[in-house]
Ligand SMILES: [Zn+2]
């Protein structure tokens with residue numbers, strides 16, 4: 001039997017091929033007598049399986065937003081995965097700075113909310129629904145919405161009656177998400 005390797009993407013450490021292995025995804029340069037790289041991405045992170053497709057996206061974009069992680073206690077959470085300088089995986093639910101109050105924004109399974117949502121003096125109700133007008137925001141769109149104040153390209157949006165129109169998203173004066 002001829003063996004074949006499944007190449008998942010490029011190593012963020014050395015640029016070599018990352019291949020699928022028994023327990024995850026490894027840099028080809030981490031094999032052999034004198035490995036020159038130690039990159040390895042486990043296929044189970046935070047009690048969640050990382051699919052081949054998700055690993056491909058993570059290696060390509062160096063970042064991915066994923067739902068369905070779980071703590072030891074079984075509490076579900078959403079996380080943005082990226083790579084630390086040493087090639088290990090960094091997990092965070094922080095997605096940016098609140099454009100309304102300057103608080104920290106956290107991403108959850110349905111929405112992005114502000115750390116000051118319960119603040120006694122300076123309560124902040126800033127919210128971005130991850131699914132808005134029938135469109136599921138990508139991580140890239142969320143980031144450009146937060147940094148540029150708008151998404152970069154028009155996408156299909158839907159109203160209650162199923163009418164489809166192409167719109168970009170931005171904010172109104174109250175920092176609510178609107179179609180542009
Ligand atoms: Zn490598």
Ligand SMILES: [Zn+2]
Nearest residue numbers: 098101114124
């Ligand atoms: Zn806020």
